[in-house]
Amino acid sequence: MTTLETPPEKKPFHLRGNYAPVFDEVTEHNLEVVGALPPELNGHYLRNGANPKSGWSPHWFAGDGMIHGMRLDGGKASWYRNRFVQTRALNEPDASMIGDDGSVDRTIGVNNTHIVRHADKILALVESSFPCELSPELETIGVHDFGGKLDTAMTAHPKICPITGEMHFFGYGFFEPYLTYHRVDASGVLVQSEAIDVPGPTMIHDFSITESKIIFMDLPVIFDLDLAMKGGMPYRWDDDYGARIGVMERGAVNTQPTWFDVDPCYVFHPMNSFDQGENGNEIVIDTARYPELWKQGSATFNNDAMLHRWTLNLETGGVSEEALDDRQIEFPRVAEHLVGLKNRYGYADSSFKDQNAIVKYDLETGASVEHEFGDDRIPGEPVFVPAESGTAEDDGWLMTIVYDKARDGSDFVVLDASDMTADAVATVALPQRVPFGFHGSWMAD
Numbered sequence: 186m187t188t189l190e191t192p193p194e195k196k197p198f199h200l201r202g203n204y205a206p207v208f209d210e211v212t213e214h215n216l217e218v219v220g221a222l223p224p225e226l227n228g229h230y231l232r233n234g235a236n237p238k239s240g241w242s243p244h245w246f247a248g249d250g251m252i253h254g255m256r257l258d259g260g261k262a263s264w265y266r267n268r269f270v271q272t273r274a275l276n277e278p279d280a281s282m283i284g285d286d287g288s289v290d291r292t293i294g295v296n297n298t299h300i301v302r303h304a305d306k307i308l309a310l311v312e313s314s315f316p317c318e319l320s321p322e323l324e325t326i327g328v329h330d331f332g333g334k335l336d337t338a339m340t341a342h343p344k345i346c347p348i349t350g351e352m353h354f355f356g357y358g359f360f361e362p363y364l365t366y367h368r369v370d371a372s373g374v375l376v377q378s379e380a381i382d383v384p385g386p387t388m389i390h391d392f393s394i395t396e397s398k399i400i401f402m403d404l405p406v407i408f409d410l411d412l413a414m415k416g417g418m419p420y421r422w423d424d425d426y427g428a429r430i431g432v433m434e435r436g437a438v439n440t441q442p443t444w445f446d447v448d449p450c451y452v453f454h455p456m457n458s459f460d461q462g463e464n465g466n467e468i469v470i471d472t473a474r475y476p477e478l479w480k481q482g483s484a485t486f487n488n489d490a491m492l493h494r495w496t497l498n499l500e501t502g503g504v505s506e507e508a509l510d511d512r513q514i515e516f517p518r519v520a521e522h523l524v525g526l527k528n529r530y531g532y533a534d535s536s537f538k539d540q541n542a543i544v545k546y547d548l549e550t551g552a553s554v555e556h557e558f559g560d561d562r563i564p565g566e567p568v569f570v571p572a573e574s575g576t577a578e579d580d581g582w583l584m585t586i587v588y589d590k591a592r593d594g595s596d597f598v599v600l601d602a603s604d605m606t607a608d609a610v611a612t613v614a615l616p617q618r619v620p621f622g623f624h625g626s627w628m629a630d
């Protein structure tokens with residue numbers, strides 16, 4: 186077992202280098218900006234990640250949630266602060282999510298994966314548990330279960346429809362129903378929950394919406410009780426499970442998806458999906474697709490996800506699969522106002538092996554362009570923020586946090602999404618290192 190005393194080189198990757206947690210909660214005001222922050226950016230960039238308070242966690246995905254936040258006001262970097270999400274898992278180390286009778290307490294979770302805002306609530310999310318509500322200043326308000334209506338876990342990747350303002354999400358778990366779909370109206374009320382039939386308890390990290398459909402991915406990384414008994418990540422690859430995409434009409438009640446078989450693979454994150462063709466009889470789904478995951482255990486990542494397109498034909502039941510690129514990518518994103526709608530551009534982190542870059546894809550032309558950070562500077566997920574007066578889809582900025590190896594510190598960086606090869610628009614050195622994390626959001630005032 187790894188402990189705090191384990192020499193760094195013998196620790197698992199997720200506790201070493203810039204994956205290692207930080208322990209101080211820091212607040213700093215009026216930070217120096219190199220370059221110029223666009224004055225129209227008023228709001229908060231918040232990013233979640235795993236940061237085990239004890240210094241140890243059995244898996245990268247199991248550390249306590251910590252939010253790093255940046256407040257921007259009219260060109261000023263008004264503050265940076267980082268705070269643990271004050272979860273029950275953090276504050277009640279003896280509290281167990283699984284009871285002696287096999288019941289599951291969804292108020293217990295590490296809430297370390299994503300942070301989103303819907304209906305004026307800021308929610309820190311983890312797929313095992315209920316959301317945790319935070320203030321914009323990162324104070325924890327408490328567990329949010331939609332007034333007691335939510336009875337499953339909630340994915341860390343809800344989809345907020347830019348047309349209706351609804352938030353669509355799902356919960357998955359070890360016990361039947363393994364998968365449940367939920368819809369929250371624009372005012373934040375949970376108005377629909379539907380149990381979805383799937384053959385087994387698979388790990389379902391994310392999903393997609395289009396203007397007319399809900400799309401689930403039932404892929405062959407399945408729950409394993411033996412692994413669960415040993416602690417750690419209770420999922421493994423299964424050669425026999427198969428792989429399928431489920432498509433369900435939005436708004437339909439008491440219904441089930443239509444399933445499309447695809448080649449076995451794993452996807453943590455779709456980039457986007459949308460309806461296509463006459464009568465919307467096709468669906469396009471772009472993802473960061475892994476050829477396989479956790480065949481040899483969940484302690485390592487091969488980081489070999491590449492941008493991949495599924496096109497489903499709803500009339501014929503046919504599926505076409507196409508690799509769109511051979512670069513390794515993760516954390517793909519699109520403009521939030523195009524979630525579920527046809528997008529031309531997508532953005533992803535491509536910082537693996539021999540390069541550190543954020544890549545921008547033009548899915549209309551097939552072109553791509555990178556912002557390269559150099560050997561010593563490693564970015565994270567790019568969050569697109571549209572320009573107020575923008576006319577083109579890529580008029581706007583990309584926000585990310587960059588780890589600077591040379592000084593063992595981190596920067597908040599803003600890029601011009603329409604001019605990727607240009608120098609960063611603004612760089613703000615943060616008062617402490619920000620461990621590599623997961624997902625974040627820009628929350629404009």
Ligand SMILES: [Fe+2]
Nearest residue numbers: 390453454624
């Ligand atoms: Fe994720």
